[in-house]
Amino acid sequence: MEHRLTNSEVAEILQRIADMLEIKGEVVYKSLAYRKAAQNIVGLGRDINEVWAEGKLRDIPGVGEALAKKLDELLRTGRLQYYEDLQEEIPDGVVSLLAIPEVGPKTAKLLWERLGAMSVADVERAAEAGRLRQLPGLGARSEQRILEGIRALNRRSSRISLGMAWPVAIELLDQLHQLQGVEKVSPAGSLRRMKATIGDLDLLAAARDGESVTAAFVRFPQVAEVVLQGPTKATVVLHNGLQADLRVLPRERWGSALQYFTGSKEHNVSLRGLAQARGLSLSEYGYRRDSEEILCPEEEDVYRLLGLPWIPPELREDRGEILAAEEGRLPDLVEVADIRGDLHSHTDWSDGVASVEAMAEGAEALGYEYLVISDHTRALGVANGLSPERFREQRKLIDRINARSRGFRLLQGCELEICADGSLDFPDEVLAQFDLVVASVHSGLRQEREKITERVLKAVRNPHVDVIGHLTGRLLGQREPSAVDVEAVLQEAARTGTAIEVNGIPDRLDLDDVHIQRAIELGVLLSIDSDAHSVEAFRAMSYGVATARRGWASAAQVLNTRSLHELQLWLRRRGGAS
């Protein structure tokens, strides 16, 4: 096989098939089935090629006989006849029209059949020429909306990182909370589930008079444009280009509303399935049994009526959390308060902006017991990597700071370069001098799978290496993850006891949630780090913790929830220095 398809490539093909089936006008449940399977393949946590090789495709939820057969053909040959036949019937250009807001499968088909539109640009031209309003079911207003949709599409900067979205949302929620009659506010949607990237800001408010709240909301200074506005919801585009959706519900329906709008959609679908089995119908307004209404003022009420414990939002991706809740084996998720120290940080000795002293003070102010200063090693010239001699000097400074501090302790580490040629930047005798070593790849990220995997495995097997930093090297929206065989690294890390980092920098969040869940399954120890290059950047820890929670991690599985003493014991047993 010339190219091994990744999970997301396979899922993408299934999603496109679903798109084409919708345009064809097939029964909706068929395309839903394709989408569900695609979702589960993305959330698999392991390489679908391996699942295929084991003959276990049918074990993937949502994959039945027909899909297993198609996936087998796709993974075996790299092609899928069914998909190619569909492409003959529905050109890719028609599918691409679905990217336009306001254009769904019905409209796409109409535009294609009646106007021959095969691209977004075709639709834009037709709309500008006033030809859309002549189509059945469309009028001048629809034409205008579609045109606006295309303009929004052209300027849309896709999804933004959680770290960018979160502060913006909190500010809007603060303003909402100050409005007359607003009793409660909360983030909802992917924001509340702490997904790595956020499409729209979903905001929720409890108030009796929704009309006045949405009216005030659309006049907030951050708002550039009002997309829609009604008595219970409003959608706006902010000056920074983000879209924000606000929903307003009365206080007595807060629980069901918050649950509903937090999603995920898949989680909610499964939940409604459970409700139905009990003769209940669930919506954002509460439960209904025939004509009787059951209100849920708190989110716990929604779950309790189904006999379930409250499920943390980070788990609500329909990746087994409902079954786990039913069986009483939901994980006790790690929290920011569990974190006792940070194992990865930089100072102005390499590419950080703060002094060792300032970083130490910052970490102590956060209530940490310890901080590992882990500046870059010499091979990373662009980051002013340090030589062994410079590290020895830095050690003296760290010793001095420790000598005058009480309770808090600095440890000296390094972020050891895993060089492109597969070597480690320092020999073992130098590595033995550090309290803790984080080893990371910063170069040769485009190497082929075997080569880059072998580099990382070498670091995992080195007894002086304690943590593998940002394993895949992905930068959200900028750089795809490297081809590294995550499964192989995780398995080896489970064997050697090496910790794998969950890097909290919002653009990284690496490992990602799906692989964290797999790491937990394999018993791999995690280290949640801020990788801070400044004092303010310590706060990235919270995004790292959120990502670990999304991967079902509990405190026991996270190295830096341990006390200084326990950490030092762990380091000593690993055979490194300290």
Next chain:
DNA sequence: GCCGTTTTCGGCCCGACTGTTTTCAGTCG
């Protein structure tokens, strides 16, 4: 196309908003 303490066939979640509609279809989340 999937799936089964209702079922191997017949279900498959629910509602807001908008526009072109004389009662509803399409899109979105």
